[in-house]
Amino acid sequence: MRIALLGGTGNIGEGLALRWAQDTDHEIVIGSRNAEKGMTRARDYRNRLSEHGVEADLSGTSNTGAAAGSRVVVTSVPPAYAADTIEAVRDDLADKAIVVSPAVGMVRDETGFHYDAPEAGSIAETVAAATPDGVPVVSAFQNLAAGALTDLSNELNLDVVISGDDAEARNVLKKLAEEINGLRALDAGALANSAEIESITPLLINLAMYNDGMHDLGIQFR
């Protein structure tokens, strides 16, 4: 399966790219608004994977080039750019493409980080509004810390919560998430349930701030 990480040059995009490249045989394509930057970062990821003995099927290009032909298209960009990023590639989306939204809007004040709900209710719903009709949007991966993923020696033991209005697309993402060693994917139903998932992320940062020895936190349900 071809997986595009739009804006995959940093943060959660980097983490997912490295883990999928390490743990699966999928074709990983790093997209960037600047194709040159996408290629440079892909080379950097391949080198890091190779230090871990992984020969990765991982390349870099423009966001439109990455989206073209990909079954799964992840908008791994800051929340303010999520809708624009998907709009910029809407004509390049493959038949049966699934768009995945991992972004979270947050604001910070003197008391910590807070969830900043967009007009649509959640970033995932904002992305869905910008996505062509008939292309399913799945919300996932918000509660994984980039640092926990990019440190490839770190053993994950975490849950990922999946929501979206298309049950088949949710299942594709559930499987894809669980192909990463140490992740369990849970189904949260409709995309309207994404806000409660997104809003856990600022709490994870606050907990890391207020509790000694905790960092790059994730969650487990039990």
Next chain:
Amino acid sequence: MRIALLGGTGNIGEGLALRWAQDTDHEIVIGSRNAEKGMTRARDYRNRLSEHGVEADLSGTSNTGAAAGSRVVVTSVPPAYAADTIEAVRDDLADKAIVVSPAVGMVRDETGFHYDAPEAGSIAETVAAATPDGVPVVSAFQNLAAGALTDLSNELNLDVVISGDDAEARNVLKKLAEEINGLRALDAGALANSAEIESITPLLINLAMYNDGMHDLGIQFR
């Protein structure tokens, strides 16, 4: 320490009462708007604890009678009654009393349960607005399922997230939460961070609805 569970005749109040009675030597007082009902429920709880070999220091009375002399006063009532409940006992609060808010506002539609943020930002902040100046309010226990607590044979292995503007009060609650076997308490800082904690609760219900074999879910951070 004397702990009052206002509206402790059902749900999370019942769960906390049984667990504190079982695992600690604190004096537990069940409050109800109807003192008779408080007493009846307390007798019922004592009988259930006694079946588990626990001789509990647990009694029942009115909400005002429960609040009087208590170091910790938990507003374990439905969210719509939380502010009124604390207003009804404000003249009975002891010096150094700490008010604890475990309630969560939710709405349900065809897609599942959703967090229903009150005007003040969270139920805990709503309770704080109704609490006399100088009495600290702590947000805690929202993400524990009543069913997981009331089944005394169920081994807990869960996190409780504590927030509040008074660091000393947060510490009292952190300790009190961890006196229940199997609970770990984490500090989330200011009361303004309560919304993100409260909003996990509808997600827990949605996950139990959409994932086979999951029920009475709680959370662990790692």
